[in-house]
Amino acid sequence: EIPALKEVFEDYFDMGAAVELNHLNGPHQEILDKHFNSIVAENVMKPETIQPTEGNFNWAQADAMFDYAEEKGKLVRFHTLVWHSQTPDWFFMDAVGDPMVVDGEILKPENLEENKALLLERMETHVRSVVERYKGRVDSWDVVNEVIDPNELDGFRKSEYYLITGTDFIHRAFEIVAEMDPDSKLFYNDYNSHQPAKRDFIYDMVVDMLNNGIRVDGIGHQTHINLEYPSIQYIRESIVKFADLGLDNQITELDIDIYTNDTEAFGSADEIPEEMLTLQAIRYQELFTVFRELGDHISNVTFWGIADDHSWLHNRPIPRRNAPFVFDEQLQAKESFWSIINLE
Ligand code: XIL
Numbered sequence: 001e002i003p004a005l006k007e008v009f010e011d012y013f014d015m016g017a018a019v020e021l022n023h024l025n026g027p028h029q030e031i032l033d034k035h036f037n038s039i040v041a042e043n044v045m046k047p048e049t050i051q052p053t054e055g056n057f058n059w060a061q062a063d064a065m066f067d068y069a070e071e072k073g074k075l076v077r078f079h080t081l082v083w084h085s086q087t088p089d090w091f092f093m094d095a096v097g098d099p100m101v102v103d104g105e106i107l108k109p110e111n112l113e114e115n116k117a118l119l120l121e122r123m124e125t126h127v128r129s130v131v132e133r134y135k136g137r138v139d140s141w142d143v144v145n146e147v148i149d150p151n152e153l154d155g156f157r158k159s160e161y162y163l164i165t166g167t168d169f170i171h172r173a174f175e176i177v178a179e180m181d182p183d184s185k186l187f188y189n190d191y192n193s194h195q196p197a198k199r200d201f202i203y204d205m206v207v208d209m210l211n212n213g214i215r216v217d218g219i220g221h222q223t224h225i226n227l228e229y230p231s232i233q234y235i236r237e238s239i240v241k242f243a244d245l246g247l248d249n250q251i252t253e254l255d256i257d258i259y260t261n262d263t264e265a266f267g268s269a270d271e272i273p274e275e276m277l278t279l280q281a282i283r284y285q286e287l288f289t290v291f292r293e294l295g296d297h298i299s300n301v302t303f304w305g306i307a308d309d310h311s312w313l314h315n316r317p318i319p320r321r322n323a324p325f326v327f328d329e330q331l332q333a334k335e336s337f338w339s340i341i342n343l344e
Pocket residue numbers: 042043145191222253312
């Protein structure tokens with residue numbers, strides 16, 4: 001009988017995994033039940049699943065995850081209320097059915113105010129409907145996901161949301177959730193949040209919101225990392241920087257890609273060299289050493305999957321097999337599992 005992750009780290013943070021509905025029974029469910037006390041939906045709580053066409057809400061899959069979590073006494077992270085991706089095109093169509101934005105340009109500048117009102121209304125209706133249904137049952141909301149792109153001139157991603165509403169969509173979303181579900185925790189979630197330039201854009205955005213009386217409780221660090229980047233030092237500094245602002249931190253989508261370039265490829269798990277998995281185990285150990293050390297400032301650590309048989313990293317960006325987690329394709333504990341169980 002191997003130790004349970006959630007028990008090993010119970011004094012420090014909650015342990016979570018991203019799940020699809022077919023993981024809620026069978027062997028995946030056993031791993032989930034034993035090792036994790038928190039879940040997040042890998043896909044079914046995104047806008048395209050919940051409201052595929054305007055006004056038609058599809059709650060069945062999200063409901064099933066909440067029911068499972070409640071039956072098993074697990075926390076739920078809600079991912080995600082507002083995002084530029086996996087959001088249906090109808091959100092961004094104007095009153096006559098034309099796209100508001102084409103190739104990054106506003107199509108009808110003369111209609112900007114009207115389109116802004118329409119888009120904000122749709123965003124609000126979506127957020128209010130979801131929060132009304134699930135309030136009181138969510139530990140942490142990913143209110144807004146991935147709005148920073150430090151390669152853009154002012155740091156904000158030039159999404160339809162941003163081009164049409166500026167930062168209003170971000171502020172409104174946080175205000176609505178704060179008002180409707182006051183006891184839950186509100187997160188801004190992003191990837192590369194440990195990278196200094198991006199970290200600082202996120203920091204400035206959140207400081208601006210806090211100064212305007214908008215409640216933000218924490219930063220969700222996706223932490224999709226690889227064997228080399230980012231450095232442990234960057235990861236530590238980012239957590240400490242937000243903690244110094246009085247914010248909580250969560251690691252929301254953890255995986256460690258075994259590839260450090262876009263060309264190397266192994267076709268199956270068996271072909272992945274043992275040395276790479278050892279390097280991954282060392283990396284996991286360094287990471288969890290920092291997480292534990294900063295446990296007062298990190299309330300949840302969630303993997304973006306359960307075991308190596310299912311990961312969004314497979315075949316990304318080229319056909320190849322990945323092995324990002326601490327359980328292998330047969331759901332057995334890897335060297336990476338033992339390396340985080342046995343911290344110095
Ligand atoms: C990914 C899912 O894992 C995939 O199944 C889906 O096809 C695309 O989205 N950042 C996020 C997550 O916030 O929602 C993404 O999840 C991974 C990157």
